[in-house]
Amino acid sequence: MAIRDDFPILKREVNGFPLIYLDNAATTQKPQIVLDAMNEYYTSSNANVHRAVHTLAGEATEGYETCRQQLKNWFNAERVVMTSGTTEAINLVAHSWGRANLSAGDVIVLTEMEHHSDIVPWQMLAEERKIELRYIPVLEDFTLDMDIYAASLEGAKLVCVVHTSNVLGVRNPLEDIIQMAHANDTLVLVDAAQGVPHERIDFQECGADFMAFSAHKMCGPTGIGALLIDSEVFETMQPFMGGGDMIETVTVDGSTYQTDEHKFEAGTPRIAEAVGWSAALDWMSKLDLKKEHQRLIKIARWVAEQLRTMGMSVYGRHEELDSAVVSFLHPTIHSEDLAHLFDSRGFAVRTGHHCAQPLLNRLGIASTVRASFYLYNTIEEAQLFIEQLKEITERFG
Amino acid sequence: MAIRDDFPILKREVNGFPLIYLDNAATTQKPQIVLDAMNEYYTSSNANVHRAVHTLAGEATEGYETCRQQLKNWFNAERVVMTSGTTEAINLVAHSWGRANLSAGDVIVLTEMEHHSDIVPWQMLAEERKIELRYIPVLEDFTLDMDIYAASLEGAKLVCVVHTSNVLGVRNPLEDIIQMAHANDTLVLVDAAQGVPHERIDFQECGADFMAFSAHKMCGPTGIGALLIDSEVFETMQPFMGGGDMIETVTVDGSTYQTDEHKFEAGTPRIAEAVGWSAALDWMSKLDLKKEHQRLIKIARWVAEQLRTMGMSVYGRHEELDSAVVSFLHPTIHSEDLAHLFDSRGFAVRTGHHCAQPLLNRLGIASTVRASFYLYNTIEEAQLFIEQLKEITERFG
């Protein structure tokens, strides 16, 4: 299969068995051209960016800023701030927008489905600024309680919602969520860490005010991510970190800041990472993402069905727009033991709370085993996974 | 020369001439083994770190945490927080230590020699918390005014000082600075971005409370840096960013945090970057850094002398412990034009304010041309640089 061939790591063996990598919701693998692009950068253009005239610096700047431009094109976004990942992007909003626009008594709406990275920054801000947090509960069918959502919007300044849950694979009804929020003059931050890898999003069309995501979950390198910002909201934000590159002038009496995205990008940026991410976007743009996603959600649905038939508890629904993530628990084998057993046969699956403890609390469980599928995964791998689980159950169940 | 052979980029040509890279204070080049290590990581161990049981995740965690351990060994430090670079490290201190320990009327002492990254975070904090900033002036001989320093310590909670100036190459008398501060119960943050690449520092022996630096200025990759923290001071710090990996438990009612360095490392960390940095440290540990530094400072001194003879204004003194950075201005050719002319012959030098506007204000200039030498630079390159300048002066001066 052509896609697989682009990923050198898939040829590796683990414990004597071919690697079957099903931990894609944690991080994805990288196609060779991403590594080549970073190597090429380091072996021919490495230099610090911006404000320099020599050739290498020009090439490095071009490489870095090209990534921003590609993201603008990919997402139809006017403002793209480069960060170290989703987590930093959300913290940036809490700091740069939150501290500039919120005060005691203001309300932020979160959901119980959020990743810790979209909870803890708000808890920290809430404590500092005496802000009220309201959490939308998750229902039995793994969806958000939209009635409570509607009610909780009253007086809310910001809604923070995960595009697609990293535990359940459930894709939230963002269109409704954003429309209802905007009707109430409430801004919306979308944590799209899991959404962006499986769905091509038009930022301006979707209407969100902030959207955060990480390169490493979409075939790009570690250490880089981005925040898309609505261009009007952008103007209401104060700087995040202070330092080189985000200033216009510095004197001992005070400083003035850049007015574009660089205002939020202090210090030497992630240059090689940006170059690698560009290559990943190039690579992905050659795929029919929609078709691939349909293939993957079909695999996930099939796996979920098999698991249910085998008596596993499955957490998720695997509808058309959901991501190809299957969380489950074995009736008798502890999730951690199960993950070790899978690993002994070359399967990489994740267990634990997946940085979503409030969601797991709501589900009344402490952990799940999570198999998450991505572009290079095949139905054959899914079949092997189910067969393996049968064998493990027979022997250890 | 053996060292040069390890750096593939040095074989490149620029505008038809061999690259002579003299922009090392901005960023350094990477030896092949750093690229190999990152490639190896991406092609055989790439996975998300921490709290996972599968083989790849274990290897990735090992790779990431090994870098921390190597930094602990290299610097004899007990607490090493990984950041995206010097700038983030200093912002972390401003946020995590500053907001937890400073209040209105407190004093922070800075120097006029600081990089913007060690000024702007404090200006932002000062404005937010009504903190007083005192700047130590730079004297005619390019050193700090130690009398004013002594006087300015009164009531100061923190001193922020650059180990080695990125414009002047001047290495500050840190031993005295720290001793005087500590005698006054004042903590000291050292911006060692330029110090660490040329001097092996024992963090506990030097006695600083915080030390910040970047991998990319010491043969490591972009996107990663570190903050060393005194272990007692460490305990007085609140979290920086919120998110995955820095928490112990999260509930809708509040969260508890990790107690070790992970408390300050929210989100998926810079895994490949840490692996690359480890390789860079390995590579550097095989050199006699002291001897190399002596070689380089001799080159810098020779270049400075030549420049003075040619009628250039040279900013710096190039003593034994200073770094091999030579900042100068041409009497008739504008610094930016000079940099373009150098570039046309393959030389990479930097011009501008070098993110140190207060220092340049003090010197009464708006920019310098800066040639900075590092491990792979040779005396022959320095000679070519001087010859080139002579040719340019004849033709354009």
Next chain:
Amino acid sequence: MTYPKDLAELIEEFQEVDDKMERLEMVFDMADEVVPYPPEQWNNDSKVQGCQSEAHVHVEIDDGKVLLFSGADAKLVQGLMGILTIAINGSAPAQALLLSADFAEEMGILNSLSPSRSNGFRNMFDKVMKEIREFV
């Protein structure tokens, strides 16, 4: 490092088995070797931090000999506790402290332990040793 005789034999047994899953099965079987620390008594003090699952240890010194009580949700963790029990229960504290955590790696159970948090074994081991040290 030289291990206590029982443990050394166990390590050898493990090393003879090539198949990782089989080795895991052998660890699972060791879960029965623990002196159980019943879930009712699990508390914050006994909790091993950084484990994915619940794991608790409690050390007493009985007649000058180490007595390790333990229990865990996950069988693998409890199996490792069982092995540790075999290795140190009944030893003098000073003797027990000589043990290094490397045995789990030598047994080929855990891929890599050293500075990593990828599993709670290291934390469990360190906690037990810390408790023993308090008695020395």
Next chain:
Amino acid sequence: MTYPKDLAELIEEFQEVDDKMERLEMVFDMADEVVPYPPEQWNNDSKVQGCQSEAHVHVEIDDGKVLLFSGADAKLVQGLMGILTIAINGSAPAQALLLSADFAEEMGILNSLSPSRSNGFRNMFDKVMKEIREFV
């Protein structure tokens, strides 16, 4: 893109020269082509942002024709201003707006312009075009 005749000729002249330093020299020589905007009149409005050095431009429309005044600290920047002066001075505003900034790249002077801040040329060009646009 087709350039105004004077500019097209200049581009051709530049392209015939292989040596980058020589090309820079040719740009330097163009510094004299500007209609000077004297430093005394430089102000915040005329300042080109994002330049390393001071660079100022001021546009007037005289008798329906673009009149560009400019000046810079750095000779290269002023040379580029000179080339821009040749390209647009005396044109109708609508005509001047047809120019794209690519000519500096085609002349082989600047390595890469597009989204980069590595030099202020792009900002200078954009600022001039913006000012002209206000007159249309």
